[in-house]
Amino acid sequence: MQLKTDKLSQQLQQKLLPVYWVSGDELLLCQEACDKIRATCRQQGFDERQVLNADRSFDWGLLYEAGASLSLFAQKRLIELRLSSSKPGDKGAKALQEYLARPPVDTVLLINSPRFDSATLKTKWAKALLDSQDCALLQVQPIARHGLSAWIQQRLSQQGFSADLDALELIVTRVEGNLLAAVQEIEKLKLLTDETHLSLAVIQAAIADSSRYDVFSLTDAALAGDIARTVRIINGLRHEGTEIPLLLWAVARDLRQLAQASQKAQQLGIDAALRHVWPAPRKTLFAQALKRLTPKDLAPLFLLAQQIDEQGKGQAPGDAWSTLTEVLLKLAGQPIFTQ
Template sequence: MKLNANQLGKHLQGSLAPVYVVSGDEALLCQEACDAIRAATRAQGFSERQVFNADTSFDWGNLLQAGASMSLFADKRLLELRLPSGKPGDKGTAALLEYVARPPEDTVLLISVPKLDGSAQKTKWGKALVDGAQTQFIQIWPVDAHQLPQWIRQRMAQAGLSASQEAVEMIAVRVEGNLLAAAQEIEKLKLLAENGSVDADTVHAAVADSARFDVFGLIDAALNGEAAHSQRILEGLRGEGVEPPVILWALAREVRQLASIAQQYAQGVPLEKAFSSARPPIWDKRRPLVSKALQRYPAARWALLLQDAQRIDAQIKGQAAGDPWIGLSLLTLSVCGQRLALSGASDL
């Protein structure tokens, strides 16, 4: 059965289910949901705990054996199964179906998995975990950019803090969606804020810049058309001492791949086939992002951007005039969909 994450706390005050499944990709929120279940089991006398990590070499018989064996140390037990791949395989499917069909008494099984998409929830094991009469399935949803300020405000209120809107927005910008970083900064503010009141000056003085700038984040922002965000990441990379050749390598690689895929598509090759034949192939999760970028320009325009990348390379090597950082900025904006041309060529 599905259980809303907001209802978990109230649910745990009553009788516990034999099986709990916490599913999601937001590490902090998943961890806190699992912590709440662990605390509830301890409060209700589940004093023994066993943890299983279901990697590729995991023996699923160990889970069934643990469920069938008598505890030597306690009347009630908590078993934890961590499934980082989100795919149990044939043996895991059989073991999960067998366990869920006849869960042992005085035992709670806590399963933590990444977000299960629609296809995974339609498998035999997925249906057993999501809709089983013996299970409680908790889906943890990410907090998007629009929800983040409200999430921060609620989190601060739970910590006994009151904050101005400017302070909340400043924290949201600085942590860039990193909930763990936001939670850590709020804990820090608990120690530093006078009378539990937080304003922009308090945040400015106390909150470290927890945004994580990396080259692949720059590429994703550019493919998604996020011009302002991509420029902030680029400035962050420069501030962290990342050298222009590293950034250019990543940008040129992406533009070269986009040009190749766009050319194949123009010649009648289905987009999915072009994605699969790309080197390296485009992962399923990245295909929507790459598809979005491909809609901006025809193949010839992507080829021109590749020429711009070559010009930046010459600037880095001192073989051409111009600042390579300006070139990287303009190339990134072009990938975002801003109609700019380093070479002065007209848009196609």
């Protein structure tokens, strides 16, 4: 059956279903939905937790074994199945249908996957999941740009804040649709201001007084070619426990915009290529970067960004922080030493 995310808490209060499938591309909202399910499981004595990461080479027999094996440590357990795609393939579809036909007692299966597309929802196995009363499918919808201000306002209200419209718009502009970044901004406001009503001036003052290790200043330092500051900021962010996905989002965002501008600059010149970049300080930073980086220089950085994503998920060898540092140093104009 389909279950709306805003009805999840109500459903969990009624009973725990054998299977929950959380599908979506908005990391924060999916994480919060999964956290609610995990918390309810813990409250009801599901003390054992097993995690299965299902990539393309995943052995679906492991799901059957997990469901069939007896728990060694607890009577109730939570099995988490993390899919790299919402299309599990023929073997995966068969395994999921067989599991749902005979779900183990005292076991909750929590599946987390990217967003379902309309074609996937029409497949036989997906319809079987939707028709089952033992499975809840939560399709987590992203927050549209026009709804982001209201979403941030709601989050601020939960933390005891109210805000003027222009203050909200400043936050919306800074986070550029990234909900993780929005939550981080709100957390910083809790630390940086004693005000409960947020005017534009209050927000601007808080931003000015914020930590020197700021996600938004990281790529600014790299774009400016300030290698020493880039290294200081990334080391500080790592020390503060900043999540890799948030940093990667900021870097990938600027890489895409810089690559597009670099292509245009080859034909139209830097000024014309940056005509639509806003605000003005960002335009200056991009202009500095374009003077030292060509499309050929930028192309390998996208491959490294993909590598960071895989390393952060444990799907590739190497350290995501080291690779991220490599990308930023190259963006700043100084490739790291190679062996």
